[in-house]
Each structure stands twice: as structure tokens, then as C-alpha cells.
Amino acid sequence: MSVKSIVLYPEDKEILRAKCRPVKSVSSWVRQLAQDLVDTLNHHPEGVGLAAPQIGAHSRVVVVRLGGGPGSEREPDAPMPLINPTIIEARDERRDFDGCLSIPGLYGETVRPHYLRVKGLNMAGRVFDRVFEGFDAVVVHHELDHLEGVLFIDRVESLEYLYRVVEGDDGQLVRIPLTPVTRSE
Numbered sequence: 690m691s692v693k694s695i696v697l698y699p700e701d702k703e704i705l706r707a708k709c710r711p712v713k714s715v716s717s718w719v720r721q722l723a724q725d726l727v728d729t730l731n732h733h734p735e736g737v738g739l740a741a742p743q744i745g746a747h748s749r750v751v752v753v754r755l756g757g758g759p760g761s762e763r764e765p766d767a768p769m770p771l772i773n774p775t776i777i778e779a780r781d782e783r784r785d786f787d788g789c790l791s792i793p794g795l796y797g798e799t800v801r802p803h804y805l806r807v808k809g810l811n812m813a814g815r816v817f818d819r820v821f822e823g824f825d826a827v828v829v830h831h832e833l834d835h836l837e838g839v840l841f842i843d844r845v846e847s848l849e850y851l852y853r854v855v856e857g858d859d860g861q862l863v864r865i866p867l868t869p870v871t872r873s874e
């Protein structure tokens with residue numbers, strides 16, 4: 690894999706804020722970008738999605754691992770690339786778990802559609818048109834946000850929905866709310 694392309698936690702956060710351009714075709718360059726995303730996500734088993742800006746590219750390519758999420762009994766699927774993904778329909782908004790490999794250690798709850806119909810291209814350059822439901826829809830929506838320069842922290846409505854996760858004495862993961870900011874007045 691092209692390790693040099695990994696900028697998951699870029700010092701220059703503007704890399705994550707730029708809007709991405711559609712690709713003209715699924716060229717060998719685009720396939721390599723998608724493969725770099727797959728390889729990078731495979732190095733982060735805790736992650737369920739990754740978007741091109743997170744490895745420093747500003748083309749509309751993301752990868753997602755379906756079937757995972759809180760409460761899922763099984764490991765999520767292998768990373769699947771979505772190229773030029775476009776939302777056709779989004780509904781059934783609910784509050785759900787959110788987090789991002791580019792913002793390690795911080796989690797939150799955001800409101801996102803749990804029914805998402807997306808059109809785009811697969812690695813073979815063929816058009817796909819499919820529906821993602823439940824947490825899969827949340828994951829795809831989060832990754833598509835990255836292509837617009839939007840991060841999950843933008844969608845967290847208030848500090849009470851933002852928290853860190855640490856391992857407690859008994860080995861269980863516990864949520865630690867962020868300390869409220871003290872205002873000097």
C-alpha cells in the first residue's frame with residue numbers, strides 16, 4: 690500500500706474541509722485511489738468507512754464496511770468502494786452513534802438518515818443504484834459528508850452529544866462526557 694498517502698490525522702485540517710470533484714471515469718488512477726482507501730481502512734479495523742480527503746485526495750471516492758455498528762453481532766464486511774456516489778433519496782432520520790478515524794478518541798451522536806438510496810459507480814466502472822438502511826446508511830452518509838468537507842462534529846447538536854470512550858477498570862468501554870467549557874464572564 691502507499692503508506693505515504695496516509696494523512697488520516699492531517700496537521701492541515703483544511704485537507705478535510707475541501708470539496709471533492711467527481712471523477713470523469715474509473716481510470717487506473719481512480720482504482721488505485723480506491724485500493725489505497727481499502728488498504729488504509731483495513732489497517733484500522735475499528736473503522737467502518739474512509740473517504741478520499743482522509744488520505745489527501747479530493748476526488749469523490751469513499752469506501753464503506755457494511756453490516757457493522759453498535760449492537761451488531763458480526764464483523765462488518767470487507768471495504769467496498771463507492772465512486773461518484775450521489776444521494777437519490779434520504780429519509781428516516783434518527784439519532785445514532787458517530788465517530789471518525791480522522792478525529793481519534795472522540796465520539797458523538799448525530800441525526801442522520803437511516804434509509805439512504807445512492808447512485809454511483811463501482812470499481813468496474815458500472816453504475817450501481819442501491820439502498821442502505823440502518824447503521825449502514827449512517828456510515829455511507831458520514832462518508833459522503835467527507836466529500837463535501839463536512840465532519841461529524843459539525844452535525845453534533847450540542848456538547849452533551851459529544852463524548853470520549855475509555856476502558857474502565859473492568860475492561861468495559863465507558864463513555865466520558867466532555868467537560869463543559871467554563872465561560873469567564
Ligand code: NI
Nearest residue numbers: 788789790791
Ligand atoms: Ni470520518
